[in-house]
Amino acid sequence: MERIRDLRHRARQALSRAEEAEELDRIRVEYLGKKGALTKILRGMSSVEPDLRPAVGQEVNAAKEDLESLLESRAEEILAHERERRLMAESLDVTLPGRQPLVGHAHPLEETAEEMERVFSGLGFQVAEGPEVEYDEYNFEMLNIPRDHPARDMQDTFYVTEDVVLRTHTSPVQIRYMRKHAPHLPVRIIAPGRVYRRDDDPTHSPMFHQVEGLLVDRDVTMGDLKGTLLMFAREMFGPDTSIRLRPSYFPFTEPSAEVDFSCTLCGGKGCRTCGGSGWLEIVGAGMVHPQVLLNGGYDPEEVSGFAFGMGIDRVCMLRYGLDDLRLLFQGDYRFIRQF
Amino acid sequence: MRVLMSWLEEMISVSDLEVGNLAAILTSLGLEVDRVHRPADQLEGLLAVRVSSVVAHPEADNLWVCQVSDGEVNHQVICAAPNVREGMAAAWAPPGSLLPSGDAISEREFRGQISRGMLLDPTEVGWGDVMMRREGIWELPETAGPGQSLSQALGLEEAVLELELTPNYAAHCQSVLGVARELSAYLDRPLNPPSPPPDGGDGQAPEISIQEPDLCPRYMGQVLSDVRVVPSPWWLQKRLILAGMRPHNSVVDVTNYVMLETGQPLHAFDFPRLAGSSIVVRRARQGESLTTLDGTRRDLSADDLIIADRSRPVALAGVMGGQDTEVGPDTAEILLESASFDATAIRRTATRLGLRTDASARFEKDLDILGTDLAIRRAAGLLAEVFGARAASPVADVFPSPPRSRSAGFRPERARRLLGLDLSSDEMRGILTRLGCRVEGQPPQFSVKIPSWRTDIAQEIDLVEEVARHHGYDQIPERVPRGEVARPHLTRERALRKVFRRHLLGAGLDEVVTYSFASDQDLDDLRVPDDHPWRNMVPIRNPLGAWQKAMRTLLLPGLLKAAAHNQAREVGDVSLFELGRVYVPAREPSSLPEESWRLAVVLAGRASEPHWSQKERAADFFDLKGILDSLLTRWGPEGSTFDPWQTPWLHPGRAARVRAGGRDLGWLGELHPQSIENLSLEGRVLVAEMDLDAWWSLVSYPRTFTQWSRYPAVTRDLAFTVKEETPVRDVERCIREAGGSLLEAFTLFDVYRGEQVEEGRKSLAYSLTYRSGQRTLTDQEVEQVHQAIRQALAERVDARLRS
Numbered sequence A: 001m002e003r004i005r006d007l008r009h010r011a012r013q014a015l016s017r018a019e020e021a022e023e024l025d026r027i028r029v030e031y032l033g034k035k036g037a038l039t040k041i042l043r044g045m046s047s048v049e050p051d052l053r054p055a056v057g058q059e060v061n062a063a064k065e066d067l068e069s070l071l072e073s074r075a076e077e078i079l080a081h082e083r084e085r086r087l088m089a090e091s092l093d094v095t096l097p098g099r100q101p102l103v104g105h106a107h108p109l110e111e112t113a114e115e116m117e118r119v120f121s122g123l124g125f126q127v128a129e130g131p132e133v134e135y136d137e138y139n140f141e142m143l144n145i146p147r148d149h150p151a152r153d154m155q156d157t158f159y160v161t162e163d164v165v166l167r168t169h170t171s172p173v174q175i176r177y178m179r180k181h182a183p184h185l186p187v188r189i190i191a192p193g194r195v196y197r198r199d200d201d202p203t204h205s206p207m208f209h210q211v212e213g214l215l216v217d218r219d220v221t222m223g224d225l226k227g228t229l230l231m232f233a234r235e236m237f238g239p240d241t242s243i244r245l246r247p248s249y250f251p252f253t254e255p256s257a258e259v260d261f262s263c264t265l266c267g268g269k270g271c272r273t274c275g276g277s278g279w280l281e282i283v284g285a286g287m288v289h290p291q292v293l294l295n296g297g298y299d300p301e302e303v304s305g306f307a308f309g310m311g312i313d314r315v316c317m318l319r320y321g322l323d324d325l326r327l328l329f330q331g332d333y334r335f336i337r338q339f
Numbered sequence B: 001m002r003v004l005m006s007w008l009e010e011m012i013s014v015s016d017l018e019v020g021n022l023a024a025i026l027t028s029l030g031l032e033v034d035r036v037h038r039p040a041d042q043l044e045g046l047l048a049v050r051v052s053s054v055v056a057h058p059e060a061d062n063l064w065v066c067q068v069s070d071g072e073v074n075h076q077v078i079c080a081a082p083n084v085r086e087g088m089a090a091a092w093a094p095p096g097s098l099l100p101s102g103d104a105i106s107e108r109e110f111r112g113q114i115s116r117g118m119l120l121d122p123t124e125v126g127w128g129d130v131m132m133r134r135e136g137i138w139e140l141p142e143t144a145g146p147g148q149s150l151s152q153a154l155g156l157e158e159a160v161l162e163l164e165l166t167p168n169y170a171a172h173c174q175s176v177l178g179v180a181r182e183l184s185a186y187l188d189r190p191l192n193p194p195s196p197p198p199d200g201g202d203g204q205a206p207e208i209s210i211q212e213p214d215l216c217p218r219y220m221g222q223v224l225s226d227v228r229v230v231p232s233p234w235w236l237q238k239r240l241i242l243a244g245m246r247p248h249n250s251v252v253d254v255t256n257y258v259m260l261e262t263g264q265p266l267h268a269f270d271f272p273r274l275a276g277s278s279i280v281v282r283r284a285r286q287g288e289s290l291t292t293l294d295g296t297r298r299d300l301s302a303d304d305l306i307i308a309d310r311s312r313p314v315a316l317a318g319v320m321g322g323q324d325t326e327v328g329p330d331t332a333e334i335l336l337e338s339a340s341f342d343a344t345a346i347r348r349t350a351t352r353l354g355l356r357t358d359a360s361a362r363f364e365k366d367l368d369i370l371g372t373d374l375a376i377r378r379a380a381g382l383l384a385e386v387f388g389a390r391a392a393s394p395v396a397d398v399f400p401s402p403p404r405s406r407s408a409g410f411r412p413e414r415a416r417r418l419l420g421l422d423l424s425s426d427e428m429r430g431i432l433t434r435l436g437c438r439v440e441g442q443p444p445q446f447s448v449k450i451p452s453w454r455t456d457i458a459q460e461i462d463l464v465e466e467v468a469r470h471h472g473y474d475q476i477p478e479r480v481p482r483g484e485v486a487r488p489h490l491t492r493e494r495a496l497r498k499v500f501r502r503h504l505l506g507a508g509l510d511e512v513v514t515y516s517f518a519s520d521q522d523l524d525d526l527r528v529p530d531d532h533p534w535r536n537m538v539p540i541r542n543p544l545g546a547w548q549k550a551m552r553t554l555l556l557p558g559l560l561k562a563a564a565h566n567q568a569r570e571v572g573d574v575s576l577f578e579l580g581r582v583y584v585p586a587r588e589p590s591s592l593p594e595e596s597w598r599l600a601v602v603l604a605g606r607a608s609e610p611h612w613s614q615k616e617r618a619a620d621f622f623d624l625k626g627i628l629d630s631l632l633t634r635w636g637p638e639g640s641t642f643d644p645w646q647t648p649w650l651h652p653g654r655a656a657r658v659r660a661g662g663r664d665l666g667w668l669g670e671l672h673p674q675s676i677e678n679l680s681l682e683g684r685v686l687v688a689e690m691d692l693d694a695w696w697s698l699v700s701y702p703r704t705f706t707q708w709s710r711y712p713a714v715t716r717d718l719a720f721t722v723k724e725e726t727p728v729r730d731v732e733r734c735i736r737e738a739g740g741s742l743l744e745a746f747t748l749f750d751v752y753r754g755e756q757v758e759e760g761r762k763s764l765a766y767s768l769t770y771r772s773g774q775r776t777l778t779d780q781e782v783e784q785v786h787q788a789i790r791q792a793l794a795e796r797v798d799a800r801l802r803s
Helices: A002-017 A021-032 A037-047 A053-089 A108-122 A150-154 A172-181 A222-237 A290-296 A312-320 A325-329 B005-011 B019-028 B150-154 B167-173 B176-187 B234-243 B250-262 B343-353 B358-363 B371-387 B412-419 B425-434 B460-471 B492-506 B520-526 B556-567 B621-635 B673-678 B692-697 B728-742 B779-796
Strands: A133-135 A164-166 A187-196 A207-217 A243-250 A253-262 A279-288 A304-311 B002-004 B032-037 B047-056 B064-069 B074-079 B089-093 B107-110 B113-116 B160-164 B207-210 B218-225 B267-270 B278-283 B289-291 B297-299 B305-308 B313-316 B334-340 B396-398 B406-410 B438-440 B446-450 B574-584 B594-604 B641-644 B650-660 B663-671 B685-691 B714-723 B743-752 B761-770
Touching: A002 A021, A002 A037, A002 A053, A021 A037, A021 A053, A037 A053, A108 A187, A108 A207, A108 A222, A108 A312, A172 A187, A172 A207, A172 A290, A207 A222, A207 A312, A222 A243, A222 A253, A222 A279, A222 A304, A222 B412, A243 A279, A243 B019, A243 B167, A243 B460, A253 A304, A253 B460, A279 A290, A279 A312, A304 A312, A312 A325, B002 B005, B002 B176, B002 B234, B005 B176, B019 B032, B019 B160, B019 B176, B047 B150, B074 B113, B089 B150, B167 B176, B176 B250, B176 B425, B207 B218, B207 B396, B218 B278, B218 B371, B234 B250, B250 B267, B250 B358, B250 B371, B267 B313, B278 B334, B289 B313, B305 B343, B334 B371, B343 B358, B406 B460, B412 B425, B412 B460, B425 B438, B425 B446, B425 B460, B492 B574, B492 B594, B492 B621, B492 B692, B520 B556, B520 B673, B556 B574, B556 B594, B556 B685, B594 B621, B594 B692, B621 B650, B621 B663, B621 B685, B663 B673, B663 B692, B685 B692, B714 B779, B728 B743, B728 B761, B728 B779, B761 B779
Parallel strands: B207 B278
Antiparallel strands: A133 A164, A187 A207, A207 A304, A243 A253, A253 A279, A279 A304, B002 B160, B032 B160, B047 B064, B047 B089, B064 B074, B107 B113, B218 B334, B218 B396, B267 B334, B278 B305, B289 B297, B305 B313, B406 B446, B438 B446, B574 B594, B594 B685, B641 B650, B650 B663, B663 B685, B714 B761, B743 B761
């Protein structure tokens, strides 16, 4: 009995010291294997006195069960421990830089144009387009700008032929759309796109972008124009933006207005961007001139409308704080990568 | 245009208003005040002094040692000006003062003599362009008291408004009188225009005949004698200078003064030099020429309206006078001209000759035909009053058919409806009346007589604008437009443009926007042949430079310029795309060009950002092709092909054309090394340009949902060799056809040459996925198809199986 207890004790000690699976195996063989110490005792039962046999048998079986369960739990422990060690060996320097997926940079101008379209489509405007190489007739004459009209000075024009120009504004889309659409109501469009003027300096590019707006319906008022532009200004530049209309002159609208937005940078207090005035000149607008409505196929006694136009580039420059328009068209990575 | 507050004040009392407030009022009326100048600001710290003694510098021939008095003490100043003399009033910059140029004045030594500051000439305070040209230092008016600030001594302590006028206001507001009229109407204050009495001399009226009454409906002239051509007094010079004009002499200054004051340009002829003492207004004859005041000889055409005497042209009507009859120092008798010319005719001549003058800029607008009278009387009056000239003739007024006064109907209700403004008919009547209109009748319709100076008003809508303008745009309440809203806002083409753009950005490409312009040089550099259709471009007649002689037929040159721009700035990794239009001339010359959408891509440098975990790799053909593949896989069309292509601007062995549905969709390839060199690019450059209109016509968009198969797939690999020259396209066509409907997909996962592969052959390894939409496939079914593919490959592309 004493020997059994001793064996059990020694086996337990060995098991708890063991650190590898092989060692556990060796201990199992040593005590529980076919030729193991405890097995030997069971085999040698015949030499034990008969009245002691049940007690010895019980003691041996108890020791076996105990050792087997300990073996199992130790095996699990060692397995877990070994896996931990293996994982530790796989340690990374987590401070090394990761692999960045390539994601392209969207051009600020295109982003601005999309944003403007989004705002106006929310106000119920449809997007229309027209050609950039345009008839003089559509670009000028149908918009009340005959040849020799002083207003042609305001827009130095690129000519293709006597009768064909690079459009100087997106306004000819007004005429094209109305003529196609008349007499249906409402006409409610915006027309974004490239336009061209003979100018080249940091604030003027021979090619730039405009978006035109046109709404023709019954009972459209100048108040509707103001309301539409105010909503646009607030969507685009924030809910505190205010607008100001000043009388101006465009041959194809009357009354005409220059529309200022409160400065997007200083909020109207006056800064370098707004030249200290607190206002930024952004939109040219007005009520569609009766003659232009007629040219478009609508009766100015029956319907009225408003139109507006603004530079996408200008809005873009304000949104991103740019001061040189030409940066937009160079494709310089020092610029592209910032957005 | 610049308006002096002191001048304005002579015609309307506004001195109780702050200048900023007045500027805001003018801006709200559409006369935009661009800036408020305060000329005194520029001259701060500068003083008027009296020169009390002038002694030659003992050590230098051309220097003077002067003592100048600031009223209390004398200061020694060294001066080089030949006109410095004892007793003169001069402008002095004391030590410590700052010139407008930013130069700081200090005490300096000139050859042993101390100079405390310096005596100034007008150039040094930025007045070089506007002062009369003189040698030496500034001689101030006698009234200048020593010790006064320079601006006080010169009487410059006032504000000057700089107005930016739109063309419609330029006709009636380009003068002090015009601005005063607007303010008088808005503020409802009386207007006091200059009203010189008519001064008819006894002599004989000049002989004037108008041969072109359409181009010159009115011509007034008066002869003045005892004219002295001398410098004008300072108060007159000062007004011209502050208004931005350079003083010349009494006669020229007075005509300019009256132009600034009333808006009516005037001209003065040296009367004795007019042959026959007569004036003829006619068109120029072919072969005639005129040397204008600027000394340029100008050949005239029958389109030009001229003023002639009995024998020859003496002035370009409304633009510039002639040199022969110019008023000079010896002139004693002049003919003053105050006329009305056709705006378009003046504009044409000024534009044709590239000669825009203060006069022509005004005549180009329709001026007040009744304004000639006031102007000539005012000018004659000033010449008499200030310079002692004498009217030597009555005023001749040739005015063949005075126009009847114009009027327009005006419906107050229509104005209310257009403006969305609740304004009573009486208030509208008040506004129009204050603006000089005569309003008759009662609502619903007024009849409005339009004042002669409002040549910009012709119809009802013009009057509506006047009401809105003078009532105030800020009074119009904002409203949200009512009525039906437009249908979905994007066309299919526009939607696809957005979809493609997002895809390309997601694929890691950077977006650029390049100019629509092009030149032959661009295509030469690229090595596009001379007879290529891209050479047929929409020309621009008046480009700003050679780089914009035409509209582009290809996006690529713009992107390649951007790539070169970056490479020149040490950014070698470039992956750019642009979605944009090209412009292809129409066959019919009278039609507009066709504008179609293109996509261009340029790759250069490394295929990805350098990373510690991988070897660097240069971008190659397959990076570029992969981008197009991904677009084609995602959006279609199915069955597009890439065919080898040879063209001068691409690498002969690394270029392909993309076709689908029998149409060319575009091309891609590696740029030819010679093109790369021509374009100042470095390394290998991959380029593609796709015809989006053709592509989109074959794309199915928007997409609809397709149910996927619910049954499991079976994957088998297949490796085999084919001849080196067999294109993969042929192999894949064979697999696709033999695989039929059960072959769901296949992927080429290895291409191998070398050991265990015969010379002249390459090994291809595919992974094939079989699946049915109706049932689970049995091994037998899969094996049958797989076998069919193997057999087809062996028979049709000479494949030898490796496994």
